Structure formats: structure tokens, C-alpha cells
Amino acid sequence: MKKTGKKTGKHGFLFEMKKNRILYLMCVPGLLFLLLFSYIPLVGIWMAFTNYNVVDGIFGSKFVGLKHLKYFFFGTGMGPKSIYNTLFLNFWGIILGLIFPISIAVFFNEIRGKIYKKFTQSMMFFPYFLSWVVVGTIVYGLFATDVGVVNRLLIKLGFDKVRWYAEPKHWKPILVACNVWKWSGYNSIIYLGAMMGFDTSLYEAAQVDGATRFQQIIHLTLPMLKPTAVVLTLMSIGRIFFGDFGMVYGIIGNNPVIGDSVAVIDTYVYSAMRSLGFSYSTAVGLFQSVMGLILVTLANAVAKKINDGEGLF
Numbered sequence: 001m002k003k004t005g006k007k008t009g010k011h012g013f014l015f016e017m018k019k020n021r022i023l024y025l026m027c028v029p030g031l032l033f034l035l036l037f038s039y040i041p042l043v044g045i046w047m048a049f050t051n052y053n054v055v056d057g058i059f060g061s062k063f064v065g066l067k068h069l070k071y072f073f074f075g076t077g078m079g080p081k082s083i084y085n086t087l088f089l090n091f092w093g094i095i096l097g098l099i100f101p102i103s104i105a106v107f108f109n110e111i112r113g114k115i116y117k118k119f120t121q122s123m124m125f126f127p128y129f130l131s132w133v134v135v136g137t138i139v140y141g142l143f144a145t146d147v148g149v150v151n152r153l154l155i156k157l158g159f160d161k162v163r164w165y166a167e168p169k170h171w172k173p174i175l176v177a178c179n180v181w182k183w184s185g186y187n188s189i190i191y192l193g194a195m196m197g198f199d200t201s202l203y204e205a206a207q208v209d210g211a212t213r214f215q216q217i218i219h220l221t222l223p224m225l226k227p228t229a230v231v232l233t234l235m236s237i238g239r240i241f242f243g244d245f246g247m248v249y250g251i252i253g254n255n256p257v258i259g260d261s262v263a264v265i266d267t268y269v270y271s272a273m274r275s276l277g278f279s280y281s282t283a284v285g286l287f288q289s290v291m292g293l294i295l296v297t298l299a300n301a302v303a304k305k306i307n308d309g310e311g312l313f
Helices: 013-019 021-049 067-074 078-110 114-129 132-143 149-156 168-195 200-208 213-237 245-251 265-306
Strands: none
Touching (some): 013 021, 021 067, 021 265, 067 078, 078 114, 078 168, 078 265, 132 149, 132 168, 132 245, 168 245, 200 213, 213 265
């Protein structure tokens, strides 16, 4: 009996490249973009461990080790405070960013009138297109001390007006609410897209068995949305140490009274970079990325352990 152990070459690397060369050529622009803007700049991470200056360059600047990170944690107290603010805003953004978009998507899915459905979807999607500067103007119109809508309403109801822009305690909930309002409509479209792929025969079988619409939502729609929700949550966890710079600056601006109380890591580093330099901001950025990687890896492992196949990778 002859041994046929020779490889035909039909499964080799060159054969694969030749067979699908058009597809690989289509990937070249994306790969070049990643190389130029994601991988080559990784060399600049070395700045986090040096006192960078333009004359000596990245590798010629004085090595200082973890000096910048030590200053971030123990230098002024703003480092830990900005971490807390970032985690607080992102934590509630993730939780409410699950509840509201899923609820909106389920409600839209239940609407039968096509014209009303399209109108409401457009209205919910509209805030996504507004810049944070415009949102900041809307917030000012609501909470301005003398001319704000909220204070006028409070006065009519017999309450004293509130000096919103002079009392820091109000602004974390306000920022969370603004973030949820702006992104819920956009994220609901993702869940609606997932619903389009659901097997309608499951709902027909549930109707035959006498299940109400609410029971169908609880026992069919929400469980089938779970994989999508897990993926989006894991992606959000990977960015949990990154604050929304545009949101904080667009709504709060340079207000010295409430600025520090809602300062996230990104806004703090932006303010400190002018006096502490590029090395300091690079060190803090490295800390954010490493912590995000650790958290998303742990969260992914937990998600896969609870339900196999529902992880991000």
C-alpha cells in the first residue's frame, strides 16, 4: 500500500494568498492604518518613563522610571479623585446604558404603526448627532440660576431656586443623565438590529401556548438580546478608565467651582499637561490602557464562565 503523505500545496500559505488575493488586497488599507496609527506609535510609550524633551528625543531623554505615575497617585490628590469620578460616571453610564437602550428597543419593536414608529425612532436617534457643546448650551438653559427652566419651575411650585453652577453635588447625576440621554437612542438601534434576526417561529409558538406580549418579552426577547448586551458591556468595560472629555468640557467648561468635583482622568491630564509635560500625560494614558485591558480580560473570562460562548474573545 502506497503512502500518500505528500502535501499537494492546496492548503499552504501561498495558495491561500493567491486564491483570495482580492480579499487580502482590500484589507491592505485597514492594515496600513492600524500599523501607522496604532502600532508604530507604541514606541512613544517609552516617554512615560522619561522626562521627555524635544532636543534629546524619546530615547535620549532622562529615564525616571515610575516617577510620573507616583505623582499621579500621591502628588496632589487630584489623580485618585479623577479616577473615582471617571469610574463613577462610567459605571452608571454602563448600567443605565443597558437598561434604557434595551427598553427603548423593546418598545420600538412592539410599535405597530409604521409612521409613528419611524417618527419616534428619528426623535430618539437625534441627540446622537448633537455635539457636547450644543448639549452644554441646552443644560445651561435648563439649570441657569436666574433664567433656567428648572429654577423657574421650582419657584412656581413654591421652592427656592438652586444655584446649580455653584453647587458641585448636583453635577455627577446631571452628567450621567446627559450621557444616557445622548447615547440611548443610538445604542437602541444596535439592539433593534439584533431583534431583526430573531426566529419569529418562537414567538408564534409562544402565542399558540397562550403567552402574553409581556411574557414573550421576558422569556424570549430579553434572553436572546443577552449575547449582544454582553459584547457591548465588555467593550464599555474596556473604556471604563477613559473619561468623556468632550462631555465634561462641553457641559462644565472651565467652571472653577464645580470643575474639580467632576474632573475625569482625561480632563485632569489635559489641564496638567501644560505644566507637567508630555511624559506625564503619556504615563497616565498608559495606566488607563493597562487597567482597561486587565478589566476587560477579567470581565470576558467571567462572562465565558457563566455562559460559554458569550465572551468577546
